Amino acid sequence: MARAGTNTREAILGAADQLFGEVGFESASTRLIGERSGVNKALIHYHFKDKSELWNAVLDRYYERLGSEIQTALAQGGKLREQMIGLLGSYLDFLAANRTFARMVQREVAGGQHVERVTAHMAPLFETGAALLHEAYPATLEGPLSAAQLLVSFYGMAVTWVTYAPVVEQLLGQDPLGEEGLALRKAHLARMVDLVIASLEGQPRAPAADAAARRRKT
Numbered sequence: 001m002a003r004a005g006t007n008t009r010e011a012i013l014g015a016a017d018q019l020f021g022e023v024g025f026e027s028a029s030t031r032l033i034g035e036r037s038g039v040n041k042a043l044i045h046y047h048f049k050d051k052s053e054l055w056n057a058v059l060d061r062y063y064e065r066l067g068s069e070i071q072t073a074l075a076q077g078g079k080l081r082e083q084m085i086g087l088l089g090s091y092l093d094f095l096a097a098n099r100t101f102a103r104m105v106q107r108e109v110a111g112g113q114h115v116e117r118v119t120a121h122m123a124p125l126f127e128t129g130a131a132l133l134h135e136a137y138p139a140t141l142e143g144p145l146s147a148a149q150l151l152v153s154f155y156g157m158a159v160t161w162v163t164y165a166p167v168v169e170q171l172l173g174q175d176p177l178g179e180e181g182l183a184l185r186k187a188h189l190a191r192m193v194d195l196v197i198a199s200l201e202g203q204p205r206a207p208a209a210d211a212a213a214r215r216r217k218t
Contacts, residue, residue: 021100
């Protein structure tokens with residue numbers, strides 16, 4: 001059992017974090033969490049109403065840390081290119097360092113019970129990215145190069161590298177999450193940013209942006 005004076009709540013969260021990543025929400029029983037943390041089930045239910053509340057608490061901690069990482073990257077300033085590359089690099093590093101987080105999210109979006117919780121956390125991050133793109137390139141307001149399309153694409157480029165790491169390693173013959181593999185992926189993402197920006201700079205203004213500009217002049 002957990003020793004007196006230790007942080008019981010943290011012990012529970014730590015054990016739940018491991019098990020949710022290893023076996024998923026359904027198979028990570030409170031009994032297993034109790035055994036892993038050295039805490040009895042009664043104490044688990046004292047700190048958390050049920051297993052869903054515990055899952056939410058684990059997820060919330062990850063998104064709090066991710067939000068902090070993103071704010072740090074944005075605080076570096078610079079042009080949109082540098083901001084995008086910094087954000088993608090920070091996100092990739094976060095996923096590689098927190099593989100349980102990636103597994104938890106992917107399991108839920110594939111048909112779990114907590115999709116709404118994941119969406120609620122992702123929405124403000126998505127909105128931040130869209131605002132940056134809209135401000136710099138009005139052509140991203142709509143169409144095939146809309147901010148929505150670009151953000152989903154870049155999200156997939158980063159997440160797939162981590163969640164499909166065992167497959168990628170077999171295909172490429174290289175550890176995608178090792179130092180060299182991550183550096184290669186970051187270089188690829190930076191090149192994708194360059195290609196997107198080059199394409200955006202050759203695009204005419206989006207009709208919605210032109211209409212907004214006309215309204216501001218009247």
